[in-house]
Amino acid sequence: MDIITANRLSDGAVVFLTASGWSTRIAEAQALEGKESVAAALARAAADAEASIIVEPYPVDVERRAQGLTPTKLRERIRAQGPTVGHSKDLHLQVQAA
Amino acid sequence: MYRYDEFDEAFVRERVAQFSDQVARRLAGDLDEEQFKPLRLQNGVYLQLHAYMLRIAVPYGTLSSRQMRKLAFIARNYDKGYGHFTTRQNLQFNWPALKDVPEILGHLADVEMHAIQTSGNCIRNVTADHFAGVAADEVADPRPYAEILRQWSTIHPEFLFLPRKFKIAVTGADADRAAVRFHDIGLQVKRNEAGELGFAVWIGGGMGRTPMVGYQIRDFLPEADLLAYSEAIVRIYNLYGRRDNKYKARLKILIHEGGAETIAAEIEQEFNEIRYGVLRLPDDEIRRIETYFAAPDYPTRASESVPFKRARLADPAFDRWVGNNVSPHRAPGHAIVTVSLKPIGGVPGNATADQMDAVADIAERFSADEIRVSHEQNLVLPHVALEDVKAVYDALAAAGLATGNAGLVTDIIACPGLDYCALATARSIPVAERISERFGNPERQQEIGPLKIKISGCINACGHHHAGHIGILGLDRKGEEFYQITLGGSGDETASIGEIVGRGFSTDEVVDAVQQIVDTYIVHRESSEESFLAAYRRLGPAPFKEALYGTA
Ligand code: SF4
Numbered sequence: 001m002d003i004i005t006a007n008r009l010s011d012g013a014v015v016f017l018t019a020s021g022w023s024t025r026i027a028e029a030q031a032l033e034g035k036e037s038v039a040a041a042l043a044r045a046a047a048d049a050e051a052s053i054i055v056e057p058y059p060v061d062v063e064r065r066a067q068g069l070t071p072t073k074l075r076e077r078i079r080a081q082g083p084t085v086g087h088s089k090d091l092h093l094q095v096q097a098a
Numbered sequence: 099m100y101r102y103d104e105f106d107e108a109f110v111r112e113r114v115a116q117f118s119d120q121v122a123r124r125l126a127g128d129l130d131e132e133q134f135k136p137l138r139l140q141n142g143v144y145l146q147l148h149a150y151m152l153r154i155a156v157p158y159g160t161l162s163s164r165q166m167r168k169l170a171f172i173a174r175n176y177d178k179g180y181g182h183f184t185t186r187q188n189l190q191f192n193w194p195a196l197k198d199v200p201e202i203l204g205h206l207a208d209v210e211m212h213a214i215q216t217s218g219n220c221i222r223n224v225t226a227d228h229f230a231g232v233a234a235d236e237v238a239d240p241r242p243y244a245e246i247l248r249q250w251s252t253i254h255p256e257f258l259f260l261p262r263k264f265k266i267a268v269t270g271a272d273a274d275r276a277a278v279r280f281h282d283i284g285l286q287v288k289r290n291e292a293g294e295l296g297f298a299v300w301i302g303g304g305m306g307r308t309p310m311v312g313y314q315i316r317d318f319l320p321e322a323d324l325l326a327y328s329e330a331i332v333r334i335y336n337l338y339g340r341r342d343n344k345y346k347a348r349l350k351i352l353i354h355e356g357g358a359e360t361i362a363a364e365i366e367q368e369f370n371e372i373r374y375g376v377l378r379l380p381d382d383e384i385r386r387i388e389t390y391f392a393a394p395d396y397p398t399r400a401s402e403s404v405p406f407k408r409a410r411l412a413d414p415a416f417d418r419w420v421g422n423n424v425s426p427h428r429a430p431g432h433a434i435v436t437v438s439l440k441p442i443g444g445v446p447g448n449a450t451a452d453q454m455d456a457v458a459d460i461a462e463r464f465s466a467d468e469i470r471v472s473h474e475q476n477l478v479l480p481h482v483a484l485e486d487v488k489a490v491y492d493a494l495a496a497a498g499l500a501t502g503n504a505g506l507v508t509d510i511i512a513c514p515g516l517d518y519c520a521l522a523t524a525r526s527i528p529v530a531e532r533i534s535e536r537f538g539n540p541e542r543q544q545e546i547g548p549l550k551i552k553i554s555g556c557i558n559a560c561g562h563h564h565a566g567h568i569g570i571l572g573l574d575r576k577g578e579e580f581y582q583i584t585l586g587g588s589g590d591e592t593a594s595i596g597e598i599v600g601r602g603f604s605t606d607e608v609v610d611a612v613q614q615i616v617d618t619y620i621v622h623r624e625s626s627e628e629s630f631l632a633a634y635r636r637l638g639p640a641p642f643k644e645a646l647y648g649t650a
Contacts, residue, residue: 010125011195012149052127055145073577075516078525079147083517085527086445087180 003029003062003069004041005079006054014079015054017045022054026080027068032059109253110212117141118200125197142213143199146520152191152199153216154206158226158244158268159187159471163458166469168209170454176202181454183439183447185511185562186265187225187471188216192518214252219260221251221332227269227276228472231391232434232480234426238287238295240268240276242388243324246379250325257332261339262347264332265304277473277589279303279312280565282349283331288318295321301331301365302353303593305559310350311593313358315365321384323369325377330369334361394466394481399431403484416491418540419502424487431484435465437477437494438501438509442538443531446512447475456497464490473562475511476504507549507616508534511562515555515572516579522555524572524579529553532609537616546616549630552587565589567631568615569596570608581608585615585642586634599639600647611646618645 003026004017015022016029023029032038038059045057060076062069071077078084117137124134138144142153154169161169169189173181176198177191184190194202206212215223224244231239247266251257257264269276270287278284284300297319303312319327335349338356346355353361410417425434437457439447449457461469461479464486470478482490494500503509510533513519515526530553537543552566556573563569569584580602587596603611616630618641623633634642 007145007149010197012145012193014148049131052125052130055131074579075147075522078516082148083527084525085517085531087178087448087450 001062001064001069002032002038002041002059004032004038004045004057005029005060005076006045006049006057009052009055016080017041017057022048026071029062029069031062031064031069106252107207107210110207110210110214113141113212113214114200114203114207117203121196121200136218138196138199139217140214141199141203142216143194143196144217144520146192146514146518147516147522148518149193150196150199151518152194152202152213153184154189154191154211154213155216155223156187156189156211156471157223157248158230158241159228159473160230160241161469161471162209163462163467163469165209165211166454166458166461168205168211170451170458172202172205173451173454180448180450182445182514183449183471183475183477185473185475185513185560186216186223187228187473188223189471190514192514217263219262219264220258221254221260221264221266224248224251225265225267225276225281225473227271227274228470228474228478229275229425229434229480230270230470231393232427232429232432233271233273233275234428235273236271236428237289238270239388239391240270240285240287241391242384243285243287243297244268245387245390246324246384247328250328250377257336260332260336261341262344264335264349266328272591274589274591274593275472277562277565277593279591279593280305280309280562280589281312282335283328284312285324290318297321297324299327302348302350302358302361304348304350305562305564306348307345307557307559308348308351308354309559309564309595310354311595312350313353313362315358315362322379322381323373324379326373326375327365327369329372329377330365333368334364338364393429394468396429396432396481397483399429399483399485401430403431406484406487409488415502415540416488418544419491419500420487421544422502422506423504427481433482433484433487435479435482435487435490436472436504437479437499438503439476439499440503440509440534441498441501442503442508443535445527446510446530449477453497453499456493456499460490460493464493474509476509502540503543505548505550506543507537507546507551508543510534510551510553511566512553513555513561515553515561519555521558522572523557523574524555524581526553526555526561526570526572529570529572529581529605529608533612536609536613545626546620547626547629549616550588551612562589563587564595565593566596567634568612570612573602575602579605581605581611583608583611583615585639586631588631592631597639600643614645615642618642 267281280303286298299316300312423436465479466481512526512530516522553570554561554563582602584596
């Protein structure tokens, strides 16, 4: 299963493609099964890159776990959840919860 | 201190205006990412894992209190309340919004700062010994030369598109605190037998995936030839450096593949052609730039201070901090104070906005308004009277900055790693935090003595792991982080590249492995006087391999 991620152009925030646009919450990402739906979603993302809404879209392999959609790769889990350490960790969680 | 001349002021303002326009056009969709990316990189803006990152130049690591306060202001208003000091004596903000960057650059320009030459294939910001101008062991202040090199290299029309980035470091003492042997050009200010100033010159040092200790091309280069010689080096590099493969594009590879003596001969020939041209440095110009860096007028003080001694006797924590974080100053009755940005269990190199303000206030009161950034990710107060050291310590303690661990096992260098960096293969900060906690006990650290642990989150080696007494490189093995350990590296005047000790360790194992290495050292050292590095050089890897893997 895949989802599409990118960074928002204006502030760089990590965003995920939803059914209707982009969200900073991975929980709202549109889960994609099969090559065709990934290709169609990437085409939508490319149009938004063209329209200067987001940059560098790409698909991310995810699994449905107890806590929801979870990337299989550590890099993408960190992108989705924020730094695992340091000053921005707590702040990031607050922002996500807000 | 270094003064911005009018040219710089106008140039930086112009760049801010130009970049504001470029950002506006990008946000409006008039520039696409492909067009915009090189422009943002030229202005120090990267796109990292979670956000944009802005890298700000701190030329030769020197900051005024006013500049530090501005960084605090930016951290508070445009970032998440902190900044990260790097191994390049720069400051990185991890969370600025692109739309705010022009405004941030405007604020920086108000205090003569910018983000130029912090990225791209140009001559990067020149770094220098963080004790420059005050170290007791110094021949001459290296910063005037760093400034001359800065002026020469800033938007040098011939060198804007080099095969790859190019780094220069300068030190003024035999004890190399600027790792000059790990730079494309490394310079050590020295005097010849006639008492004239000049430089020992190394070229082609570097870290990254192919670490190399620089080749010493000159034992003594006369002062007046600094720019002509540097120009000759960069020209030969620009001419022959590989552009077909970015992993083979640095000067170190050219020297390795072309042969040091062949490349050196080319450089000497080029130098002889331009030696007496426009780049020859007039003596009065060097002396004029030296005045920018004139030391404050130190009041005459006794070389010892009774209140200072008493305070050391009365307070063991202060005494320990002094032992590690206070260094000899060339002026009697003064000291150089290292402000550790390595709290036990914390993120190496981070400072909060409040801490930046606190350091600015302390520097204003006690250090002639001056602060340094060290490549070891700490700050330095270069002009503190011995009598004031206790007051400085108390003020630092109030800001959570009085960790007395400079040069010890918990004074760890770590790059941002996979928590922030888009290129990373593994995390570095959590490993640094766990090692720091493991060895956090002050008595234990003191017993271990000088030990440099350096951690990088990928082969690019921004955490200088090759030069760590214990180096840790984070890699990815089938989707899991794992860590390769090197031993015996050093970035000082006895520069060496660490050797891989054996197979790597998982996240769970790596801190225990470091502890085993340290324990092995303690068992085998001749006395507490023999440092980890000295013991490793005497013993070789065998006892460490045996402790880690059970085989010699
Ligand atoms: S060493 Fe690698 S992970 Fe660390 S900052 Fe450099 S590029 Fe990023």
